[in-house]
Amino acid sequence: GDSVTQMEGPVTLSEEAFLTINCTYTATGYPSLFWYVQYPGEGLQLLLKATKADDKGSNKGFEATYRKETTSFHLEKGSVQVSDSAVYFCALSESGGGADGLTFGKGTHLIIQP
């Protein structure tokens, strides 16, 4: 079946550092890929998405590129802020975005120190 693997953390960085959170996937078809963010006590919020190979999703300074050859969708940000502290989830959907549910990674807890 489908699966998503991401670094578990916690990942601790200083403010303005460069961020990379790795995500790789296995899927039988040609999935759409997503990053969600969860702030303490809240639900998940969609951060960005990509639906085909070489697509780059971006939002709020975060970027991720759909790499079919390496089955990866790594999340990056050039300069993190304390407000970016949260749990980040990589996810995939075989159907093109969620009409059949998402398969999530375990989540990566990111801590940004001032």
Next chain:
Amino acid sequence: DAGVIQSPRHEVTEMGQEVTLRCKPISGHNSLFWYRQTMMRGLELLIYFNNNVPIDDSGMPEDRFSAKMPNASFSTLKIQPSEPRDSAVYFCASSFQADGVETQYFGPGTRLLVL
């Protein structure tokens, strides 16, 4: 828009009791999903509905769990009888399609503790 609404936000109950979680999806969304989040297993899809019809309930742990969607604006997830291992955060999400991609929007979750 108010987003996906879930109630209650917190629930503490004793083993053996019935628990009902409620969800109001975003108006106009035609798919609804129930997820469970635990430290050990992460986020798991329990069941999802398209146009109020259950499509896949293979993620429902056992017969103690049931879900209904009587209309487009309301869904329930029921656990009867509840057990301590059911303690988790339960999320409801709804989705719509744009540019050929369905995007899911999550509610704030219900934190369930079964003693």
